[in-house]
Amino acid sequence: MRGVKVDVLVIGGGAAGMGAAAAAAREGAKTILIERNERLGGVLEQCIHPGFGLHRYREELTGPEFAARLRGELESSGAELLTEATLLDLDPAGPRVRAASPKGLLQIRPKAVVWACGARERPFGALRIPGTRPAGIYTAGLCQRLVNIHGLLPGKRAVILGSGDIGLIMARRLRLEGVEVAAVLELKPFPGGLLRNVVQCLEDFEIPLLLRHTVAEVHGKRRLSGVTVVEVDEGGKPLPRTDRFIPCDTLVLSVGLIPEVRALESFAPLDPVNRGPKVNAWLQTEVPWLFSAGNSVAVFDLVDTVAALGARAGVAAARYAQGELPPARAVPLVRGENVLHLVPSALVPGEEATVFLRVPRPFPRVKVSLGGLISRNHLGARPAEMIEVKVPPGASKELSRMPEVRVEVTPA
Ligand SMILES: Cc1cc2nc3c(=O)[nH]c(=O)nc-3n(C[C@H](O)[C@H](O)[C@H](O)COP(=O)(O)OP(=O)(O)OC[C@H]3O[C@@H](n4cnc5c(N)ncnc54)[C@H](O)[C@@H]3O)c2cc1C
Incomplete structure (x- = not known):
């Protein structure tokens, strides 16, 4: 059995995992990514239609083209990439991970883990x-x-x-x-x-x-x-x-898709609506060394968002592994009227964040409010499209005085 010690282990090589591994390696963390398939890319590899990358690359790409761009960014980052490597178990004591790979059984002792295993179909x-x-x-x-x-x-x-x-x-x-x-x-x-x-x-x-x-x-x-x-x-x-x-x-x-969390559910608290782990604005779960991004947190509509949140999780995981991520006082986001999926589950005072949410039915015009912190109007709210609300660092400082933030969507 090959034993390896790393700063950051990323599990899953879709858009979220590739974004996370590249960002963690660029932060100077010794990073390994394991992916069970032969190729990196996840679900993107089978999405041959156009419609990907309009935000990230300002171009309309197919899924495989978007994956190829991310792979290029990842390959130059210095992260070690292990394909055909399947997670066998994740022992939270340690943490310690065992994976089966063509090189044999791997035992990995990471300081931080980014869980990016996507979602499975109902x-x-x-x-x-x-x-x-x-x-x-x-x-x-x-x-x-x-x-x-x-x-x-x-x-x-x-x-x-x-x-x-x-x-x-x-x-x-x-x-x-x-x-x-x-x-x-x-x-x-x-x-x-x-x-x-x-x-x-x-x-x-x-x-x-x-x-x-x-x-x-x-x-x-x-x-x-x-x-x-x-x-x-x-x-x-x-x-x-x-x-x-x-x-x-x-x-x-x-x-419907359901976040893939089987290896986590015995020790990481899950959000009952998103069905993925609860994460704060750093994509850190309630288990401090465990971070998560992409469809394993909640099912996202756009791959651009998934890749960006993957990168955020990778940076935070690297900082955690290097002892530079202070313990956060997380201020919970609480679901109010007309809010289904909600990511993250908590904000960190002073840290900028983007809150993503889904409504249960279409509305021509709504007001989205984050507990008096931020409120804005949104035209054409539909369940299929996530609404994004940015929380700048200035507004986020207000959080230190708040016990929780109630997120509400009301017809406007
Ligand atoms: C049909 C379809 C059409 C879409 N169309 C668009 C579009 O037009 N525009 C757009 O922006 N977005 C689109 N999306 C959304 C976008 O593609 C996804 O949100 C995104 O690619 C999900 O990335 P992910 O990394 O979270 O998950 P995935 O891509 O699912 O990656 C998860 C990876 O984890 C690996 N894994 C799982 N378990 C293990 C394990 N035990 N050990 C090792 N590896 C493991 C899997 O093999 C997989 O590679 C579409 C999605 C689908 C399904």
């Missing part, structure tokens, strides 16, 4: 849809991987359940490859994904979007033969006599 089993269990049911990310990386088509006629961005993008992708897309179904009365994706992926290709609809039953013996679709009321309950059969051989599920 599976079919979690939906408890009645019917048979035939072949032909895929999660959207898996379907994207089959088509874009392996060059395989899942079937000939598809129904997509869920109108999140991955579902919308896969509707267009399948149509471009010659698969008939019968419909995209959405339980809520509004689409789950970005408006630009509704227009560019569905409307431009005349793919029907059925709001307030879901799959009530799947049919088929060995292979899916169709789904029963129903309309639902506001509470998501099927409305009587609205059921109809849609023949299809493929059902694609785009019903």
